Amino acid sequence: MENINFTPFPDLSTERLKLRQLDIRDKNEIFALRSDEKVLEFQEREKLKSIDEALNFISKIKKGISNNEWVFWAITQKGDNKLVGGICLWNISKESSRADIGFELFPNYQGMGIMQEALTAVIEYGFKNMKLNSIVAFTHMNNSKSIKLLKRNNFIKDESINNSHQEVVYILKG
Structure with a gap:
């Protein structure tokens, strides 16, 4: 694996989507996304309680990107800069x-196929640009939509990684 450098930020584009860097202007959408009960149903994290917490999250993400610790993309539809989701490699x-x-x-x-499109682009980036050997996904055992998406993208359940929670682990090898 080569040295990773996320500067300049690696914007990605698909037929319908633009995956761009998270920005302070996304604070309302980040707050809404990370405090949405439906989104949090299968997540093991605290619900955001304020816009300040959303701003802290954005700041943390930006710092990690500048330190080449992880990369997080805001998912937007082409022609509309509004964040509809997020996807990351960490x-x-x-x-x-x-x-x-x-x-x-x-x-x-x-x-709507949005996450399929975003996932395809990020997987390609991970293997082609970052020279990863594998990408791992942890998902709740009852999150059937996520499991179906991972399987559709050739992720295979990895029984060798033990998790003490209700998560299952899927792995994709390059």
């Missing part, structure tokens, strides 16, 4: 050329 291990993938989408944008 827990990047240079030693094993591996990264974890995470994603979330507002419920009213689910079922």
Whole structure:
């Protein structure tokens, strides 16, 4: 795996989507996304309680990107800069050329193929540009939509990684 450098930020584009850097102007959407009960249903994280917490999250993400610790894309539809979701590569291990993938989408944008399109672009970026050997996804055992998406993209359940929670682990090898 080569040295990772997310500067300049690696904007990605698909047929319908633009994956861009998260910005302070996304604070309202980040707050709404990360406090939405439906989005949080299968997440093991605290619900955001304020716009200030959303701003802190954005600041943390930007700092991690500038330190090349992770990369987080705001998912937007072409022609509309409004954030509809997010997707990231994080827990990047240079030693094993591996990264974890995470994603979330507002419920009213689910079922439209948006995450499929975003996931395809990020997987390609991870293997082609970052030279990853594998991408790992942790998802709740009852999150059937996420599991179906991962399987459709050739992720295979990894029984070798033990999780103490209700998560299952899927892995995609490059």
